Amino acid sequence: MDFRIELVPLAVSDVDRAVAFYGDQVGWPVDHDRTVHEGLRFVQVTPPGSACSICFGTGLEMLADGQRQMIQVVVEDADEALAYLRERDVAAEGVDDLPWGRFVRFEDPDGNRWALQQLVVPA
Template sequence: MDFRIELVPLAVTDVDRAKAFYGETVGWNVDHDQTISSELRFVQVTPPGSACSICFGTGLQMMAEGSSQFVQAVVADADAALADLQGRGVECRGVDEQAWGRFVYFEDPDGNRWALQELPDHSRQS
């Protein structure tokens, strides 16, 4: 039996600001933006190449108000990811070198944190 994670909720205080950050600033695909009523709105965004999306909105009751997530995604090249984010005006830290990978970190306007991990190349290890 397969268990595929395909949707991770994020808590945001301003849905339009979050949609602009992920869709326009970070450059991810905005899959859905549905307003069902004044109390219910659902936005789904997917990073390029990912089988897992993020969602946020109003009235979803997926996360406690004021909470935040830490999400990690894998990238082929941490230096390229850093350059892309910085080129888009995203505030992020330089590449963090660890034995288990190379990481780039950034946050959205609501404090949801992201780690982009370049996996270690085990073929270079002796």
């Protein structure tokens, strides 16, 4: 039996600002942005190459108000990921070299945190 994580909810205070951040600034495809009816809006964004998407909106009741997420994703090259984010004016920390990986970290406007990890194979 397979267990595939396909959707991780984020709490955001301003849906339009989050769409602009993830879609326009970070440059990730916005797969869905639908207002089902007044009070219910669903947005889904999928990072390139990922089988898992993030979602946010209004009326979803997936997370308590004020809840924040920490999401870690794997990238092929941490330096390239940092350059990509900085080219798009995303405030990202420099590469943190650790024995178990190379990390680049950033936050969205609502404080949801991201860690981009380049895997390191021990010698």
